[in-house]
Amino acid sequence: MTTAAEEDASRLETDDEWTVRLRHVALEKLPPEQLLPATQPAYVASWIYVFGVLTVSALVVIIASGAVLTIFGPSWWHTSTAGHFVNSIHIWSVEVFFFTMVVHLWGKFFMAAWRGRRRATWITGVVAVLAAVGAALTGYLSQQNFDSQWISTQAKDGINATGAGAFFNVLDFGQMLMWHIMLLPLIVSFIVAIHVLLVRIRGVVPPFAESSEGS
Amino acid sequence: MATLVLLHPLTAALVNLDTRARVLHWWFIQITVANLVVIILMVLVFVAALLIPFRGPGSKR
Numbered sequence: 001m002t003t004a005a006e007e008d009a010s011r012l013e014t015d016d017e018w019t020v021r022l023r024h025v026a027l028e029k030l031p032p033e034q035l036l037p038a039t040q041p042a043y044v045a046s047w048i049y050v051f052g053v054l055t056v057s058a059l060v061v062i063i064a065s066g067a068v069l070t071i072f073g074p075s076w077w078h079t080s081t082a083g084h085f086v087n088s089i090h091i092w093s094v095e096v097f098f099f100t101m102v103v104h105l106w107g108k109f110f111m112a113a114w115r116g117r118r119r120a121t122w123i124t125g126v127v128a129v130l131a132a133v134g135a136a137l138t139g140y141l142s143q144q145n146f147d148s149q150w151i152s153t154q155a156k157d158g159i160n161a162t163g164a165g166a167f168f169n170v171l172d173f174g175q176m177l178m179w180h181i182m183l184l185p186l187i188v189s190f191i192v193a194i195h196v197l198l199v200r201i202r203g204v205v206p207p208f209a210e211s212s213e214g215s
Numbered sequence: 216m217a218t219l220v221l222l223h224p225l226t227a228a229l230v231n232l233d234t235r236a237r238v239l240h241w242w243f244i245q246i247t248v249a250n251l252v253v254i255i256l257m258v259l260v261f262v263a264a265l266l267i268p269f270r271g272p273g274s275k276r
Binding site for chain 1: 253256257260261263264265267269
């Protein structure tokens with residue numbers, strides 16, 4: 001049942017407004033029951049399908065622990081016991097993130113998960129890997145120890161060989177820290193969000209035997 | 216915090232990570248033992264994920 005106020009509002013709405021057009025497209029492409037489904041196809045009941053959500057879970061821990069490190073700063077995470085602990089949570093969640101992401105990638109590669117108009121899902125996954133590698137590199141460069149010094153002096157030759165060294169200077173600690181705590185987390189989170197939305201729009205790729213989708 | 220200190224010997228890494236990395240070298244391949252262990256673990260987990268049956272709700276759509 002709609003109220004008089006809602007009826008008035010719907011009469012006032014026209015497709016000239018971009019918010020209305022965007023809402024219609026969003027609801028058409030991704031209805032709420034498809035965005036947050038209660039069930040999954042039977043073939044999803046396999047451990048190999050768990051690694052995608054494990055990767056996203058690790059990313060949540062990375063962002064949360066990174067936020068705590070950002071609040072208290074380097075003098076805290078380098079000197080206090082609690083700071084060391086949160087710093088360790090941050091690095092080990094990165095290890096879990098890459099570990100589960102690689103197993104997820106192997107699983108999807110051998111399923112040919114780009115089948116059935118899922119190319120964009122595959123490509124956003126690949127871009128997420130590349131962005132995550134950048135985020136990890138700038139993180140290792142932000143450690144402020146001999147390890148980061150060694151990595152930066154090794155990486156500069158590689159980066160300079162690509163020509164990117166002119167604007168992406170791995171020896172510039174300030175620039176690397178800012179990329180690590182602002183730019184790259186935004187990029188990784190955005191691409192992962194698009195990736196997950198595409199999985200919800202297109203669905204999980206079926207096994208070869210159950211699929212007649214080809215290519 | 217005292218509990219953490221008491222647990223330290225139990226929670227400390229099984230392998231001393233505060234030393235120079237051990238590096239394996241074969242032909243043009245050069246890899247640290249730590250990275251090799253991680254790669255082997257990833258392969259084992261991948262195979263286990265394929266072989267171990269999933270005992271979840273197994274719902275259908």
